[in-house]
Amino acid sequence: MDAPFLSLEDLVAEIPDGIMLAVPPDYSGVAMAATRALIRRGVKNLHLLAVPTSGIQAELLIGAGAVSTLEAAAVTMGELGPAPRFTALVKSGAFALKDSTCPAIHAALQAAEKGLPFMPLRGLIGSDILAFRPDWRVAENPFGDNDPVVLLPALRPDIALFHAPLADRAGNVWIGRRRELMVMAHAARRTLVTVEEIHDDDLLADERMASGTIPSLYIGAVAEAPRGAWPIGLEGRYEADGEHLALYVRAARTEDGFRRYLAEHVLVERRAA
Amino acid sequence: MAEFSHTELLVGAVARMLEGLRHVAVGASSPIQGAAALLARALSGGRMRVSVLGSRTNNFFTDGGRELFDCAAQGRIDAFFLGGGQIDGQGNINLVGIGPYPKLDVRWPGSFGSAYLYFLVPRVILFREEHSVRTLVPKVDFISAPGTSAANIYRPGGPYALLTGKALFLFDRALRRFRLESVHPFSSVEDVAANTGFEYDRAPDIGPTPGPPAEWLALLRGRVRDEIAETYPQFAATALSAP
Numbered sequence: 001m002d003a004p005f006l007s008l009e010d011l012v013a014e015i016p017d018g019i020m021l022a023v024p025p026d027y028s029g030v031a032m033a034a035t036r037a038l039i040r041r042g043v044k045n046l047h048l049l050a051v052p053t054s055g056i057q058a059e060l061l062i063g064a065g066a067v068s069t070l071e072a073a074a075v076t077m078g079e080l081g082p083a084p085r086f087t088a089l090v091k092s093g094a095f096a097l098k099d100s101t102c103p104a105i106h107a108a109l110q111a112a113e114k115g116l117p118f119m120p121l122r123g124l125i126g127s128d129i130l131a132f133r134p135d136w137r138v139a140e141n142p143f144g145d146n147d148p149v150v151l152l153p154a155l156r157p158d159i160a161l162f163h164a165p166l167a168d169r170a171g172n173v174w175i176g177r178r179r180e181l182m183v184m185a186h187a188a189r190r191t192l193v194t195v196e197e198i199h200d201d202d203l204l205a206d207e208r209m210a211s212g213t214i215p216s217l218y219i220g221a222v223a224e225a226p227r228g229a230w231p232i233g234l235e236g237r238y239e240a241d242g243e244h245l246a247l248y249v250r251a252a253r254t255e256d257g258f259r260r261y262l263a264e265h266v267l268v269e270r271r272a273a
Numbered sequence: 274m275a276e277f278s279h280t281e282l283l284v285g286a287v288a289r290m291l292e293g294l295r296h297v298a299v300g301a302s303s304p305i306q307g308a309a310a311l312l313a314r315a316l317s318g319g320r321m322r323v324s325v326l327g328s329r330t331n332n333f334f335t336d337g338g339r340e341l342f343d344c345a346a347q348g349r350i351d352a353f354f355l356g357g358g359q360i361d362g363q364g365n366i367n368l369v370g371i372g373p374y375p376k377l378d379v380r381w382p383g384s385f386g387s388a389y390l391y392f393l394v395p396r397v398i399l400f401r402e403e404h405s406v407r408t409l410v411p412k413v414d415f416i417s418a419p420g421t422s423a424a425n426i427y428r429p430g431g432p433y434a435l436l437t438g439k440a441l442f443l444f445d446r447a448l449r450r451f452r453l454e455s456v457h458p459f460s461s462v463e464d465v466a467a468n469t470g471f472e473y474d475r476a477p478d479i480g481p482t483p484g485p486p487a488e489w490l491a492l493l494r495g496r497v498r499d500e501i502a503e504t505y506p507q508f509a510a511t512a513l514s515a516p
Contacts, residue, residue, distance in 0.1 A: 027327060052338060053385065074368075076384030079302060079507075088378045099369060101388035103342035110339070122346055123389035125426050126419035130388075132374065133504065138513030146425045235329070
C-alpha cells in the first residue's frame with residue numbers, strides 16, 4: 001500500500017497529544033515547517049526523543065509548553081551557544097528530563113528495530129547518567145567472566161517525524177546517507193515525513209537511489225514542504241539560516257522575547273525566507 | 274623561531290599528540306581540535322584518516338549517527354576529543370551543569386557521546402581553553418563520564434592528556450592523576466598552580482610548550498585553513514592567519 005500524501009496541517013493532525021515523538025539531530029533532516037504547524041495545532045504533553053540531540057526544534061516545542069518529557073544526549077544551538085528555553089525551563093522543572101548519551105539512544109532504537117526488549121551497551125558504568133536512569137540496568141555478560149554491561153530497554157517511539165529531500169509517488173522516501181532516519185523509521189510505530197519535492201520516478205527502481213531509500217512500508221504519510229527544514233539546513237540542498245538562528249537565540253533569552261518570536265514566526269504561517 | 278599565535282600554539286600542541294595514529298575523530302564545536310587533526314593528517318603524508326563531525330568533505334561515514342560509536346567500540350578510532358564545563362583531578366568530566374542534579378543552578382547542553390567514547394577511544398584528549406579554578410575543580414558536580422574505572426569494567430579507552438589555555442597535563446591511568454608537562458608562553462608554573470582547582474603531579478622537567486615549527490605553520494595557514502573553513506569559516510578567517 002502506498003503512503004498517503006497530506007497537506008502539512010493534515011500531517012500534523014496525525015500526531016496526537018501525549019505520544020513519544022522521535023526527531024533527528026540538526027545535521028540530519030529536521031521537519032521544522034511541520035514543527036511550527038504542530039505548535040499551531042496546540043500539541044501537548046509530548047515525550048520528545050531527540051535522536052540523539054536537538055536544537056531549535058526542541059527549543060520551540062519546550063518553550064511552547066508542548067513537552068512533558070524530554071530524552072536527549074544534548075540540546076544546543078551549536079556555535080550560537082546554549083539553547084535558551086531549554087536552559088531556563090529545565091531548571092524550573094517544567095518538563096522531566098531524561099539525560100542520555102548519543103549511542104544509548106541509537107542502540108535502544110536498534111533494539112526496537114529488531115523487536116528485541118533491550119540492547120546491551122558498553123561504557124556508562126560509573127557515570128551519573130546511569131545513576132539517574134532507573135530504567136536502565138547493569139547485568140553480567142552471560143558469555144563473559146565478571147564483565148558488567150549496561151542494558152537499555154528498547155525505545156519504540158509512537159511517531160518518528162523528519163524532513164527528507166525526496167519522496168516518490170508511492171511514498172518511498174530518499175534519505176541518502178542519513179541513515180539514522182532509517183533506524184528511526186524502522187523503530188517507530190509510525191513515521192511521518194515532510195519532503196523538499198516529489199520525485200516522479202520509482203526510487204526503488206534505481207539501484208543508486210534504492211539503498212538510501214526508506215520503503216513506503218515504514219511510512220505513515222508524507223507532506224510536501226519546500227525548504228521544510230528552515231531555519232536549519234538540509235545537506236546537499238541549503239545551508240542553515242545563521243542570521244535567523246541568531247535572531248532566535250537573542251529573542252529567546254527572555255520568556256517575553258520567546259513569546260514574541262512565537263507570535264511572529266510560528267503562530268502565523270509564513271513562507272520560509 | 275617562527276612567530277605564532279596562541280591558537281596556533283594550541284593547534285600545534287594537539288597535533289603533536291596525534292602523530293602516528295591511523296584514525297582521529299573530531300566532535301561538534303571543536304575548531305582547534307579539527308584544525309589539529311587536519312594538520313596531523315597533512316603531516317602524515319596521507320596515512321591518517323580524519324573524521325570531522327559537521328563536515329561534508331572530511332567525514333566519510335555512511336551509516337548514520339551510530340557509525341562513529343560502533344566504529345569506536347571496534348577499536349577503529351585512535352583518538353577523540355572531549356571537554357567539559359568542569360574537569361576534576363581524577364579525569365572525571367561534567368557536561369551537564371553546576372549544582373545538585375537535576376535542579377541544577379547552571380545547565381549545560383548535555384553529555385553527548387562522552388559517557389561512551391571516554392571508555393572506548395584509547396587516546397582521549399581533553400581540551401578546555403579556560404584554565405581556572407571554576408573549570409578545573411577538585412570534584413565535578415555531575416559525572417558525565419568517569420576518568421577511570423574499576424579493573425573489571427571493559428575500558429580500552431580513557432583520558433590521555435588535558436590541554437588548556439595555560440598548560441599541558443598528561444594523565445597517568447595507574448596513579449589516576451594528571452601530571453603537568455609543559456606551560457604555555459605568557460603563563461608560568463605559579464600561574465598554573467594558582468588557577469588549578471585540583472591536585473596534580475609535576476613532571477621533573479616542566480618546560481615551555483613548544484610552538485609549531487615553520488613547516489607546520491605554513492600548512493596551518495594554507496592547506497589546513499582551507500580544509501577547516503568548510504566546517505568553521507569564522508575560525509579559519511580569524512584564527513589561522515599570519516600574525
